[in-house]
Amino acid sequence: MPETTQVVRDDVKLHVVSDGPATGPAIVFANSLGTDLRLWDAIVPLLPAECRVIRYDMRGHGQSEVPDAPYTMGQLVSDAAAVCDALNVRDALFVGLSVGGMVAQGLAVKRPDMIRALVLSNTAAKIGNKKLWQDRIDAIRKHGLDAMADEVMKRWFSRAFNASPAVKQWRDMLTATPVEGYTGICAAIAGTDFYTPTSGLRIPTLGIAGSEDGATPPDLVRETIDLIPGSQFALMRRVGHLPCAEDPEGYANLLNQFIKDTGHA
Template sequence: MWDCLLSRDQTLERNGIKLFVREDGDANGAAVVFANSLGTDLRLWDQIIPLLPDGLRIVRYDKRGHGRSSVPPAPYAMGTLVGDAEFILDQLNIRDCVFVGLSIGGMIGQGLAVKRLDQVRGLVLSSTAAKIGTKEMWQDRMDAMRLNGIDAMANDILQRWFSMDFLQHGDLPFWRAMLVNTPLQGYLGCCAAIQGTDFYTPTSGLRLPTLGIAGSEDGATPPDLVRETIDLIPGSRFQLMRRVGHLPCAERPQDYARLLTEFLKEIGHV
């Protein structure tokens, strides 16, 4: 555990859209920026933060349509989500961060590294890929969401998120509540952003330290899909976490924090 020298919430405004940001740790430390998945907010990382080494500047934010950020009407473009992350880092005067992105957060990280290599010196791509699913699959999901709402589909989504063991865990209601409380327009907007994204070519041009993390029971981004993307980046490293699903930081926070800490030490970011 570590004592925070900095702990503050703030709301930054970009073109009329409010983006909620939380900072913890050392204001002068090396920055680690976290971006969460579809249907979650920045609390996704709550269990990870206290397990990280001293001296880091930890930044988390709610992407548009989620958490305490604004909810503009769907659809959203991936370029817009990448631009939001770029704006936040510029506003906070952050350069050379390690960007930790899970699922759509990992797509945002890939796009940001391609666009602003001055902002990102290392990537942790967790439960993500250069391209996730097909346009038809995402269209079917968005159509079903519009018709039935998130609550009606929550159980199916949770089965893709978590291992069979965790589906019996006492914390499951917390994660279900986070999912169903996601604004419908925010969920649909980010679905559209994923639907329109294929980063295979730009990601293959990246040259920076990269760690890939996949869960063996991930029903949303299977390990082979994650590995395929990680292998696009020369010198990258892939780590499989067994008996966890799409949100390994929620199921096994200590193991996830250990992998992240090892990576930060390997690249001299601690």
């Protein structure tokens, strides 16, 4: 059975779920903006049974607490470190999607004892620019998340998936995100440029992109992955920004091959 716990950092309670044996090799997942740890629900059962799979909701998302915005990337990275410290995680495989991938890059630089391998999914060292994110923050504060949800779904998913009933749960997840939490994370992304620190990483890294991703297009993902010598890049076809939701089996196959290649399990 999954083990649920709370980790407190900087007076913020973070919701954490752990599956698998406590002594197994750790895989830590970090979610994207506007989603929570349920993003990985379909992936967890497809991973090696001997692994300890840890997921958490970022501050302002899911069942984690919602401090006042704005947030900084330093806070998000420290949150991830606090989760790993609380669960005695070392030498983990860290899988981050979108802003979760930015957190992964920052954590690998800050705490190399925690991370032995990275999966940077649908992410980049720098996403957008300050004006783009400030415009989004202003629009959300004025009109709410529901008003922009349909446009977000177009960036997140392929046309076929977006036209299916399956998209509803993701739209609902987005619109249930507290405005303070969503805009807080937006501010953290806006202030982040990891090109220099990420180019200094020397650990096994797999980059994953979706061919229909309207948020972090494949060329942007590849540009970041290419900063890390010896890294691998995989392009998933006919999926968008959340390939783990659109094609869980294909996504898990990539993870499992990387786990095998790195000897993680």
